[in-house]
Amino acid sequence: MLKTLMRSTALAAALALAPAAALSVALPTPAAAQAQGGDIVVTYKDDIATLDPAIGYDWQNWSIIKSLFSRLMDYTPGTPDLVPSLAESFTVSPDGLTYTFKLRKGVKFTNGREVVPADVKYSIERAVDPKTQGPGAGFFGAIAGFDDFTAGKATGLAGIETPDADTVVFKLSRPDATFLHVLAINFSSIVPKEAVEAAAGDFGKKPVGSGTFVLKEWVIGQKLVFARNPDYFVKGVPHIDSFTIEIGQEPLVALLRLQKGEVDIAGDGIPPAKFLEMSKGPDAKEMIVDGQQLNTGYVTLNTHIKPLDNVKVRQALNMAINKDRIVRIVNGRATPANQPLPPLMPGYDTAYKGYAYDVAKAKELLKEAGYPDGFSTVLYSTNTDPQPRIAQAIQQDLAAVGVKAEIKALAQSNVIAAGGTEGEAPMIWSGGMAWIADFPDPSNFYGPILGCAGAVQGGWNWSWYCNEELQKRAVAADSMSDPAKSAERVEAWKKVFIDVMADAPWIPIFNERRVVAKSKRMGGEPNIYIDPTRVINYDAIFVKN
């Protein structure tokens, strides 16, 4: 069965997918070339939530957890390219159902104990175990025995085996081409059982891992201090000696401190009021980091509600929106979108032009659809700035083609609840809740938000869009786990998303970019401050000499 095994390096190369061109930024130079040392200060307004990798799931703790722990797989800094990390090598069976990993030898947790295969099994079972109450269990659904374990019929995942001292074998119940990505997300972080048990339910405050940094001090409500792990298994990584996260810092004050040199990274970015001043300043180039994220902001058009069930109406609305104007509302910190996938994502179609802004044509299509005078509908939005302003811009654009949209600006949880209730919300502007991919694979942008499985009570497919034929093609694409077919798979996904646009269940609005402010002494390319898989990449950033 394991006859045509491939070496991990070959697979990693095959997985270094198409979007290198879209990235356009150079990879960080090899570790040795960068300055070592330095203690930096990072500020945030809000507290850091749990650092337990099985539970933490927000954009602040995501990048910290990445650096506290290591996983079998990881990404080349600044890119969506998978590389083995804690795994020294791995193989995939031809049917895509068996993944075999060889662990690196001699890797130690920061409590001094060596990382063994049983830790991998324990950590992933812990992430899946309903008792852990983690949000990431669903990612591991392809592992054999998942249903039995989550239903309480088994005490562990039958699909994870540890045959010898340095081997972990995953048996899947169905092929899952995204499985290597799953092993690279935070929920797959390897934790030592004894430390979890010693923390007695508070592992999130007392994390122990085998990553690049160690938590030295946590003063609740004030600061967290992280020091480099001197025994990290890649020599020369990380580059900085420590980072201190100061919390409770207003973004505006953080920027003043940054300009005075007291702060190195203002984690909350630059408030609009300060953006113009800073971007015109002499040091703007060195201090403002502007990068793309794996995110798309869109308006859902509910295919179960009249007249949005009519594809011509949905296409007409796609032509009615002036996306350039909406981009200006967010100070130009976004790029107009024409398809569901963000440009950084493998499978993004650079040739596709989408529905151009054309009021006359939109009116014509509405007429063809039987609505020459337009219609009335409701547009939901969250109620925090700038989302209601964006909803108003959309409302004005719709009014120009005769569609009267009433805006319902509600708290985020209410909008999510309305979206997941059949027949409730005709249109939703996704801002403030927009899908940010968990990992850089196109399937992550289909299943929950455009696939049939998401069009259920409490689901995230707020268009209630379900195209059986595309669904079949999506499932087929996700079964292509043979690394040799990865290019073919991305191509298949690309076509799925472009065909989705023919049905127009969404109006893609923009891909928001993220802005981080940093001090002049911080070095490195923008893509390690806004890393597509981690936000700030503490392993890669460095202080200039």
Add this chain to the structure above:
Amino acid sequence: MLALFARRAVQAALILLGVAAITFVLLYALPADPAVLLAGRNATPATVASIRHQLGLDLPLPVQFWNYLVNLLHGDLGRSFNQKTAVAPLILARLPATLTLMAAGIAIEVAIGLTLGVIAALRRDGVVDRLVMTLSFVGVSTPQFLVALLLLYIFAATLGWFPMSGYGTPAHLVLPAFTLGILGAGWYARVVRSAMIEVLGQDYVRTANAKGLSAPRVVLRHALPNALLPVIAMIGIDIGQFMSGTVVVEAVYGWPGIGQLAWQAIQQVDIPIIMGVTLVSAFAIVLGNLVADLAAPLIDPRIRAA
């Protein structure tokens, strides 16, 4: 005296029970299921069920309320949705900062307010009086964030005399405490002024003056103590207010107090923290009023007699 204390204590306990009931209802007035909020968007139904069971959300409502009260009495304020950790330690860790700022703020506002109020009363209708009254009017009507940002910009960002943000040294305390103090002083100045004017018109003050006592002695020993009663009541109110209401100042100066925690929790709809802070603030307000009620008879024998 003891009977008064007992009566007040019972009232305070009833008020706190009422607040606990209201915060409990708050949790259930939410449209979204707390278990779903806790679990996140990728959670499996098994996870949601497990959370619901652990939180006791599958129990009848009266049982849940009883459990909630029992937990409260044990100091358990529940677990934060967002930070995924117990709420009580989060609030407890921030208490010292809030108490420090409260004490410093009150000390400054009382010091400034008393001084200005007494001077204004003595120079009634003069230029100084008008100036003080105008300033106090400006003080009470200026938004906190404006003063906070101005002080921060002038004394920290530009002059560099004080740190811009943070906590730990006395230098960190100066700007936030002065922001509270300057703004609060206006109230005290006005109240002290009118109380002093009233007292200065009393017979015993005239007698004291007639006896030939020095002016400072008349003012400080005879008049001022009798004008202090409303100030004590105001301090009681401020204790309660500053425990819950220094949100803006704490946010601007990065002061790690309860207000900052509340502000953050409100933005994140982190209900257990909001509930916890509400309870603690209610407790502080009740306590502050209790202290003021009990301090009044100590200062004024007439109340003691009644």
